[in-house]
Amino acid sequence: xxxxxxxxxxxxxxxxxxxxxxxxxxxxxxxxxxxxxxxxxxxxxxxxxxxxxxxxxxxxxxxxxxxxxxxxxxxxxxxxxxxxxxxxxxxxxxxxxxxxxxxxxxxxxxxxxxxxxxxxxxxxxxxxxxxxxxxxxxxxxxxxxxxxxxxxxxxxxxxxxxxxxxxxxxxxxxxxxxxxxxxxxxxxxxxxxxxxxxxxxxxxxxxxxxxxxxxxxxxxxxxxxxxxxxxxxxxxxxxxxxxxxxxxxxxxxxxxxxxxxxxxxxxxxxxxxxxxxxxxxxxxxxxxxxxxxxxxxxxxxxxxxxxxxxxxxxxxxxxxxxxxxxxxxxxxxxxxxxxxxxxxxxxxxxxxxxxxxxxxxxxxxxxxxxxxxxxxxxxxxxxxxxxxxxxxxxxxxxxxxxxxxxxxxxxxxxxxxxxxxxxxxxxxxxxxxxxxxxxxxxxxxxxxxxxxxxxxxxxxxxxxxxxxxxxxxxxxxxxxxxxxxxxxxxxxxxxxxxxxxxxxxxxxxxxxxxxxxxxxxxxxxxxxxxxxxxxxxxxxxxxxxxxxxxxxxxxxxxxxxxxxxxxxx
RNA sequence: GGGCCUGUAGCUCAAUUGGUUAGAGCAGAGCGCUCAUAACGCUUUGGUUGCGGGUUCAAGUCCUGCCGGGCCUACCA
Numbered sequence: 001x002x003x004x005x006x007x008x009x010x011x012x013x014x015x016x017x018x019x020x021x022x023x024x025x026x027x028x029x030x031x032x033x034x035x036x037x038x039x040x041x042x043x044x045x046x047x048x049x050x051x052x053x054x055x056x057x058x059x060x061x062x063x064x065x066x067x068x069x070x071x072x073x074x075x076x077x078x079x080x081x082x083x084x085x086x087x088x089x090x091x092x093x094x095x096x097x098x099x100x101x102x103x104x105x106x107x108x109x110x111x112x113x114x115x116x117x118x119x120x121x122x123x124x125x126x127x128x129x130x131x132x133x134x135x136x137x138x139x140x141x142x143x144x145x146x147x148x149x150x151x152x153x154x155x156x157x158x159x160x161x162x163x164x165x166x167x168x169x170x171x172x173x174x175x176x177x178x179x180x181x182x183x184x185x186x187x188x189x190x191x192x193x194x195x196x197x198x199x200x201x202x203x204x205x206x207x208x209x210x211x212x213x214x215x216x217x218x219x220x221x222x223x224x225x226x227x228x229x230x231x232x233x234x235x236x237x238x239x240x241x242x243x244x245x246x247x248x249x250x251x252x253x254x255x256x257x258x259x260x261x262x263x264x265x266x267x268x269x270x271x272x273x274x275x276x277x278x279x280x281x282x283x284x285x286x287x288x289x290x291x292x293x294x295x296x297x298x299x300x301x302x303x304x305x306x307x308x309x310x311x312x313x314x315x316x317x318x319x320x321x322x323x324x325x326x327x328x329x330x331x332x333x334x335x336x337x338x339x340x341x342x343x344x345x346x347x348x349x350x351x352x353x354x355x356x357x358x359x360x361x362x363x364x365x366x367x368x369x370x371x372x373x374x375x376x377x378x379x380x381x382x383x384x385x386x387x388x389x390x391x392x393x394x395x396x397x398x399x400x401x402x403x404x405x406x407x408x409x410x411x412x413x414x415x416x417x418x419x420x421x422x423x424x425x426x427x428x429x430x431x432x433x434x435x436x437x438x439x440x441x442x443x444x445x446x447x448x449x450x451x452x453x454x455x456x457x458x459x460x461x462x463x464x465x466x467x468x469x470x471x472x473x474x475x476x477x478x479x480x481x482x483x484x485x486x487x488x489x490x491x492x493x494x495x496x497x498x499x500x501x502x503x504x505x506x507x508x509x510x511x512x513x514x515x516x517x518x519x520x521x522x523x524x525x526x527x528x529x530x531x532x533x534x535x536x537x538x539x540x541x542x543x544x545x546x547x548x549x550x551x552x553x554x555x556x557x558x559x560x561x562x563x564x565x566x567x568x569x
Numbered sequence: 570g571g572g573c574c575u576g577u578a579g580c581u582c583a584a585u586u587g588g589u590u591a592g593a594g595c596a597g598a599g600c601g602c603u604c605a606u607a608a609c610g611c612u613u614u615g616g617u618u619g620c621g622g623g624u625u626c627a628a629g630u631c632c633u634g635c636c637g638g639g640c641c642u643a644c645c646a
Contacts, residue, residue, distance in 0.1 A: 012645095012646060014646090050646075053645075053646065054644095054645070054646090055645065055646070056646095124644080133644095134644090135644045135645070136644050136645095137644075137645055138644090138645085153644085154644070154645090155642095161570095162570090162642085165644095212573085212574080213573085213574070213640095216572085216573050216574075217572095217573075217640090217641070219572095219573090220572055220573065220641075220642085221641095221642090221643075223572095224571080224572065224642080224643095225571090225642095228643095229643060231643070232643095232644070235644085259644090260645095260646070261646070264646085304574095304640065304641080305640080305641080305646075306646085307641090308641085308643075309646090313643095335574085335575095335639085335640080336639080336640080338639090347645095372581095373581070373582090377574090377575085377582085378574070378575050378576090378638095378639075379574095379575085379638085379639055379640080380581080380582090381581085383580090383581095385580085386580075386581065386595090389580090389581095389595060389596080390581085390594090390595080392606095393594085393595065394594090396606060396608085397606075397608060397609080398608095398609090400606065400608095401605055401606050401608050401609070402605085402608095402609085403605095404604090404605050404606060404608085405604050405605030405606090405608075405609075406604080406605080407605095408604070408605060409604040409605075410604090412604080413604090452582075452583095453583085456582090456583090456593080456594080459594080460593095460594095463609095466608095466609050466610070467609090467610065467611095469604080469605095469609075469610090470601095470602070470609060470610040470611085471610080473602075473603095473604085474604070475602090475603070475604045476602090476603095476604095478604095489604095547606060548606090549606085550606075551606070
């Protein structure tokens, strides 16, 4: 039995995530976690909310709440929605947890001891009206290059010129609009990543099986210009993890917090600690190679925007600590999902958000479409037409209708129990051989995290059931040879159970419904297909399930298309 | 500006890493079936692989120049 540590990029706290966020990390991670559990492996699947940083403070202010209260509330909401999508986290933690505070401060202390932290004095823009330092992009003004009056302090969106905040004409705070700005001197800690460049480069180069998307981004950062740059790991904010040197105070760093991208990945580790606190158990055997984690395979899932932090700064933190923490073994990264010709956008409220999706359809519909269209090789696009067509065809017609025709035929001819009699012919042997090949291919794709290919293969396995039924034609066989028809339909009933087991990673609710209808709990992975198709023995009782997947009507589609065409408040 | 990814059938995507005649699903057309959610099965029409050069016995795949789409560019996360 292998041991899999799986983490999904942790969603930011400032609102409900959209379907693009979901398909880029949490959902494929869940697919993989469920699959590995299904294969009988030991899995630790962790996710959390990422709660620090300027946007969290601003979102809380906008909601009129203290930031700690806001984050606690949003964490609860995100946890509830994750449950709604059947994301099977072993623990859904918080980057603001005491565990993460302690661990983040611990890592900073270790890095300091290793000579990898440098204090840098720099000049930053301070807004008197807002009472805070402003990150470059929270300063607006007129672009000195093109005259655009909403240019940001880091770059002008209009002419794309890179800017310094001090370049802007009539700079103002993007938060309050105040022009009462001044440049102040402030001291920050930098992680000397540049010293670890060679080590990181060797490490990345050893990962020849990683997706190009992952390694090319890492290599660009390692080699571009002067190479990997040191990175500030502290900020002048109120909300965050106070800068400390392990347990000790850090002179000169009073009132400062760690940068959100320093503490967020550490939450992957701290989250295991939160899990242990909540459930009991030993979290270090998942994370410390000196304490039982040497046989763990660690896989991370994330959108492409997260790649530099997971390939460079977090590994630099781990390596630099000099302690035997588990390093990631495989990074699966995703492109973006677009919405009807544009981008999904949290800040602009464009697209379908996770809570809205669950209001209109059950989780399985979304899980199936999103996973079978996951943006693996390039950005992909959500359209309502495509969604309706795929869901109706794949789930309702191919799988749902198969269940329906088999169970209803059996009920009318043999009653609601698995019929006895008859012997396999060449057709059944051929079906078993075909399924064996296909399941093997399905396993290969799932092991390789080829999400779309896995979905295709699973669908083909469903189709094989319809093909068999059409060729065997038990409705005809029944007229001359009822025993033979009994054998055919017994096999078909067993196919339903087999499908429930194989499909569980994609559509867990439907899988459970089918298992209940077949009145069985035998969900072991079908390593032996022939044996798996005899689990439901003659005289085993079953029930005819209600419609497994209903179809999306044209009216509904048009209605939703219209309802989600604008922006959310 | 720089770097990376990408462009294949009406649509969504493949193509064993340079190897027979570029394949699937959906949509379209035809036939069959009647157990089933008007479902299922079989057959079938669609491609000058964005455009132009080049390398090679062989190019969707490699090189090069254009054209289009996207991402990143380190203080948003």
